[in-house]
Amino acid sequence: MKAAVITRFGRIGDVVEVRDVPDPVVGPCDVLIEVRAAGVNPVDYLIVKGFMASAELTQMRVLGNEVAGVVTAAGDEVTRFSVGQEVFARVDPRVGGAFAEYAAVHEELVAAKPASLSFEEAAGLPLVALTAWQALTEQAEVGAGTRVLVHGGAGGVGSTAVQIGKHLGAEVIATATGGGVELVRALGADQVIDYQSEKFEELLSGVDVVLDTIGGDTQERSFRVLRPGGTLVSIVPIADAEAKTTQFGVQARSFFMRPNGTQLARLAALVESGELRLIVETVFPLDRTTDALLKVERGGARGKTVITVRA
């Protein structure tokens, strides 16, 4: 099959190749997905550059962390999915494998694709929506009336977090800039702060939960807007977490999302009820995986970048 792979870490343009590789091995609990589309995320270029690896790359790695397609085979122990079903998944992060014509994925990571979504839209949803869901419902307890600040509201994680926050009954404030401001408002944010022309820490106080998708100076300033006892949930590392929590009397948690087919099915239901949508910004063919990765690396996302594998 054709796939986008690396055999060593390095710059995107130097090490990413699209070429023929062996089909994936289907384990007893795996479904084999004929990939129609795959979402692109910052983690993909971090993997290419070796930032997510503790050791050298010892064998070829097929890139890609989330997928939408059609089940074409199932292992002997698979009970929840059958051949012909349209599905989507955040794949096992240790394995990757989404930027390819076929991906073998453990059935526990898979959910039925919402019928109302195209394959491109469905492919861009799992990683960011699961991250936002786990941040707001597991790392923090966002519910009716919770005041939440979502940074990077126009990006992949932020745009889903705004919508999930509204679904949970929260008051959602988001940061964005340029065209992202209107986009985030259209997604239902109660207040949007242009982070280039305004200082959010001068406009806000008494925030219950901050979802930090940015880090650095944005994270540092976020501690000041939390109410005592509030929570900063970060999906990037937290600098000086212990000192900050003591200084501001708040909690601070950084976490790495995990794939979960059951939660993904729940998010699919939100899509079907019209409460969650995925904004696709740009679509590239598999042959142009390098361009897709470079686009995501450049930043300024207004939704997701997606790779189409098969029309």
Ligand SMILES: NC(=O)c1ccc[n+]([C@@H]2O[C@H](COP(=O)([O-])OP(=O)(O)OC[C@H]3O[C@@H](n4cnc5c(N)ncnc54)[C@H](OP(=O)(O)O)[C@@H]3O)[C@@H](O)[C@H]2O)c1
């Ligand atoms: N821990 C985990 O499990 C996990 C999961 C998913 C993602 N992540 C990480 O989380 C980060 C965000 O991921 P993503 O997929 O949402 O990325 P993304 O789609 O690139 O979105 C980032 C957004 O932040 C905006 N932005 C940049 N600087 C900003 C600032 N100072 N204030 C407010 N917004 C700003 C960007 O647009 P503009 O520059 O135009 O404003 C963009 O819209 C990445 O570092 C990724 O690796 C971690």
